Amino acid sequence: MSDIGAIVRDIAREMAAVAQRGRVADYIPPLAEVDPARFGIAVVEADGACHLAGDADMPFSIQSVSKVFSLTLALGKVGDALWQRVGREPSGSAFNSIVQLETESGIPRNPFINAGAIVVSDVVLAGHQPREAIAEILRFTRALAGDDAIFVDEHVAQAEQGTGFRNAALANYMRAFGNLRHPVEQALGVYFHQCAIAMSCRQLALAGRYLMLAGRSPATGGSVISAARARRINALMMTCGHYDGSGEFAYRVGLPGKSGVGGGILAIAPARASIAVWSPGLNERGNSEIGTIALERLVQRTGWSVFGPSY
Template identity: 75%
Template sequence: MQDLSRIVTDIAAEMREAPDRGTVADYIEPLARVDPSRFGIAVIAPDGSEHVAGDADMPFSIQSVSKVFALTLALGAVGDQLWKRVGREPSGSAFNSIVQLETEHGIPRNPFLNAGAIVVSDILLGRGETAETIGEMLRFVRGLAGDEAIFIDEAVARAEQDTGFRNMALANYMRAFGNLANPAERALRVYVHHCALAMSCRQLARAGRFLMTGGVIPETGHSIVSPQRARRINALMLTCGHYDGSGEFAYRVGLPGKSGVGGGILAIAPGTASIAVWSPGLNERGNSQLGMLALERLVARTGWSVFEPRGG
């Protein structure tokens, strides 16, 4: 039987000594101030056991990891109608690329690109109020994690609004194609507040449990999505969750995962574990340098890759 606590503790110790820690995102000023020596990891099993090490209880800006939760909410609101406005294919492009929108008539390639997540935010906004839509997301994530301490970092949200010129260009471009129902400013306000969610590794792993157990929160039995929808969200995470680094992540780690420029990664071993890692230094594609390395080592020691033979 695997000693998960020992594996997690050993990986955290190895990450503390890692020489190449990547580069902290500096285009969002509050993120630029985060200590690059930080590393946290949390692994939660279906029986509720939690295995954590390092800075697993320190909140950080989850940034694009929030796109998983926004997509889940939007699918609950409009179902498969969402796919008329957002694709489901890998992009091969950077997270904030505008290139493909021209040739694809304002339809983002997938919901995990910035453009796709802005459309998802527009769907969530509907005809409602911006503050109510932001509050709905916060309540949803708190409910998934069972933790009212999760919050939105307003300083991060303001910084993203003040410097998000490319995101504004993406939003206006899609509105020109008729793929935003609301003014760009309103959709972007929802989007940046989702990205400004602050969570710890433990909270993030708890929030992701429903994707580990076929759409159900294991400790309560409450159904969040159908098993089919959970499977499909996991599929999108595997193929699109790391932008133009998604193939590399699948090759090295072999799990559904979603990264954020705050240095967090949520990864799912279906039926086995919900995993969150955090290290703020990023690689050249905007994904956590040590987060990916830690997950690669975790999978090597546990055999959790979705590509492992059953029983192997």
């Protein structure tokens, strides 16, 4: 049996020595200020054992990793009817591309690109004021992690609202096709605030446990979603969770994963572990440069790839 704690500590030491760390997301001013030398990793095993190294307890902006939690909420509200408004296919395009919306009648390819996540936010918004919808997403995330210290970073949210012109274009375009049911500014408000949720690697790994445990949450003691739905969310994370770099991530890491431009990645080893890494420097496709390397090495040393162990 591998000593997971020792592996995690070794990886953190190795990542500290890597010189090429990518580039921080400087188009969102607060993210541009984050030290690219930061690195954290947390691994929560199925038996509850928690292994931490580096900056694992430092909060960071989870950005698009939040799309996993809002998707789970939206599926709980409308079930498979969601797929009439959002597809389930990889986009092959950048996360904020508008090109496919024109040819596909305002239906985003999947819920993890920005356009798809804005539709998901529109679904969560139904029956609520934006403030209530944001609070619901935050409560849900806190419950999954069992930690009420998780918060929305208002500074980040306001910065995104002030610079999110492309997201506004996506939302308006989908509204023109009738695929947003609420005013654009309301759907975007929910979306920007969910992306501004701040969590540490420890909190993020704890929040992801339900996807490791076939929909069950040790934090709440019950079922978050059905086992079938957990499996399908994991499948979407594998095929779409890293935008147009999803195939490369599957090839190198072999786990369902969801990245964010804050430098975080949530990865799931089904029935084995929920894993969170954070390093703010991004590669050319908007995914954490060092975080991806760390996950690749973790899988090599544990054999946790869903495609089988390394030989």
